[in-house]
Amino acid sequence: MNRNRAFFLLVLAVVATLSLLVALPYLQYILLGTLLAYVLHPVHLRLAPRVGPRLSAGALIVATVFVVLLPFVVLLSVVAGQALTVATAIRNGRLHLDVIEAYVQTYFGITVDVRELLRSLTADGRAALFDSVFDIFGGISNAAIGLAVLLFVLYYLLKDGRQLVAWVRAAAPLPADVQDDLFAHLDRLMWAVLVGNVLVALVQGVLTGLGFVAVGLPNAVFWTVMTIGLSLLPLIGASVVWFPASLYLFFVGDLTAGAALFVYGALVVSLSDNYLRPLIGGHEAHLNPGLFIVGIFGGIGAFGFVGLFYGPIVLGALKALVDSYNEVGGRLELMDSVGESSPRE
Structure with a gap:
C-alpha cells in the first residue's frame, strides 16, 4: 500500500467517524x-410517474401525518384516559382484588397484596416511561x-432513494449478481421484520380487544394497545394479556x-400468529429464531424503540454479508486457480 492510498484511507476513516458523531x-x-421511507417507497414508485417525485414525496408525508400521526395521538389520549380509569378502579377496590387475594391464600398458601403490587409496578412503569422519553427526546x-x-x-429518501441505492451499488466492489442477491435478501428481511411483525401484532391486538x-x-x-405492544416482543405475545384476563x-x-x-x-388470538405470519410476511427472510430474539432485545438496548426492528435487520444483514463474502471469496479462489493452471504466453 503506497503512502497516498494510506493517507486517503486515514482521511476517509476520520471523516466517517465525524459523520457518525x-x-x-x-x-x-x-x-x-x-x-417510513421503506414502507412508503412502493406507493411512491406508483405515484411519482404521475405527479413527479417531489410532489409525490411531499404528498405522502402530509398523508402520513394526517392518516397515521393524528389518529395515533387521538388513540393515545383514549388509552391514557382508560389507563387512569383502570388505576382508579384498582385504588377504589372495584376490581374484586380481595377475591383474588383470598383465592391465592387458600389454594397456594401465599399472602399477596395485589393492590400494592400493581401500585409499585405502575409507579416503576411511570418512572421508566418518563426516563426513557427524556432520554430519547431530550x-x-x-x-x-x-x-x-x-x-x-x-x-429525500423518497425523492432520491433510487439514486442513493444506485450510488451504493456503484461504489461497492462486488459483482452485480452478488449485489442483487444481497439487496434481495435485505428486502425480504426488512419486510419480514417490519411489515410482517407489525401487522401480526395489530391483528392480535384487535382480536384481543x-x-x-x-x-x-x-x-x-x-x-388492545397493550396487546399490540407486547405482541411485537418474542416469547411474550398476546397471551400475557388475555390469559390473566380469563383467570380474573x-x-x-x-x-x-x-x-x-x-x-x-x-384458538383464535394465539393461533392466528401461525397462520398470519407466513401469509403477511410473504417473502420471509428465514432468520434463525435465536438471532431474531437476540436482535430484538439487543436492538432495543442499542437503538431504543427503533431497535425493535433494526436489531434483527442488523444481524440478518451480517449473515447475508458473510454469505456474500464466502461466495465472492470462492469465486476469486477459482479464478486464481484457473489463472495459475492456464498456459502462459
Whole structure:
C-alpha cells in the first residue's frame, strides 16, 4: 500500500467517524425516517410517474401525518384516559382484588397484596416511561428538531432513494449478481421484520380487544394497545394479556365468560400468529429464531424503540454479508486457480 492510498484511507476513516458523531444525536429519528421511507417507497414508485417525485414525496408525508400521526395521538389520549380509569378502579377496590387475594391464600398458601403490587409496578412503569422519553427526546425543543430531521430524511429518501441505492451499488466492489442477491435478501428481511411483525401484532391486538368487548371487560382500547405492544416482543405475545384476563373472570365467579375468553384466546388470538405470519410476511427472510430474539432485545438496548426492528435487520444483514463474502471469496479462489493452471504466453 503506497503512502497516498494510506493517507486517503486515514482521511476517509476520520471523516466517517465525524459523520457518525454528527448523526448520533438524532439517530433515532434518522432510523425511523428510513423505516417510513421503506414502507412508503412502493406507493411512491406508483405515484411519482404521475405527479413527479417531489410532489409525490411531499404528498405522502402530509398523508402520513394526517392518516397515521393524528389518529395515533387521538388513540393515545383514549388509552391514557382508560389507563387512569383502570388505576382508579384498582385504588377504589372495584376490581374484586380481595377475591383474588383470598383465592391465592387458600389454594397456594401465599399472602399477596395485589393492590400494592400493581401500585409499585405502575409507579416503576411511570418512572421508566418518563426516563426513557427524556432520554430519547431530550425535551420538547430537541424533539421538534428531531421531527424536522425525520421529515427531511423521509422526503429525500423518497425523492432520491433510487439514486442513493444506485450510488451504493456503484461504489461497492462486488459483482452485480452478488449485489442483487444481497439487496434481495435485505428486502425480504426488512419486510419480514417490519411489515410482517407489525401487522401480526395489530391483528392480535384487535382480536384481543374484540374478545374483551364480547365478554364485557371494560377499557378494551387500553388492553388492545397493550396487546399490540407486547405482541411485537418474542416469547411474550398476546397471551400475557388475555390469559390473566380469563383467570380474573374465573376468580370473580364469571366462569362462562372466563372459559369463553380462554378458548377464544387460545384458538383464535394465539393461533392466528401461525397462520398470519407466513401469509403477511410473504417473502420471509428465514432468520434463525435465536438471532431474531437476540436482535430484538439487543436492538432495543442499542437503538431504543427503533431497535425493535433494526436489531434483527442488523444481524440478518451480517449473515447475508458473510454469505456474500464466502461466495465472492470462492469465486476469486477459482479464478486464481484457473489463472495459475492456464498456459502462459
